[in-house]
Amino acid sequence: QVQLVESGGGSVQPGGSLRLSCVASGFNLDYYGVGWFRQAPGKEREGVSCIDSSDGSTYYADSVKGRFTFSRDNAKNTVYLQMNSLKPEDTAIYYCAALSKPISTVEAMCVFSIYRSLYDYWGQGTQVTVSS
DSSP states (O other): OOEEEEOOOOEEEETTOOOEEEEEEEEEEGGSSEEEEEOOOOOOOOEEEEEEEEEEEEETTTTTTTEEEEEEGGGEEEEEEESOOOOOOGEEEEEEEEOSSSOOHHHHHHHHHGGGGGGEEEOEEEEEEOOO
């Protein structure tokens, strides 16, 4: 069965940390660009961090730069999003998605919503809540 499964979400206080995992099954994630997206209630889905499979370049949204780190473990067919110094505005459902088609830049694959439909697979999402 081809799927992406996220885990690691939860509730933390401001300043806390979480590590999200996204495990791929049924396909080799090595050959896919991968993005982490989030959607807060009443807001559009936004790209948080993406990695380009062709050159390994990584993009981070300004709102998370310096706090979040994207990594991948090819042996485990898994990508991670380490989230530190969490803020209440990071509260959202976080999704990972895999993209086989080349996009011009890693920023474009993350930022522009017109490319979202090109992603091959999406996970079901994991809730992250940051609150005191």
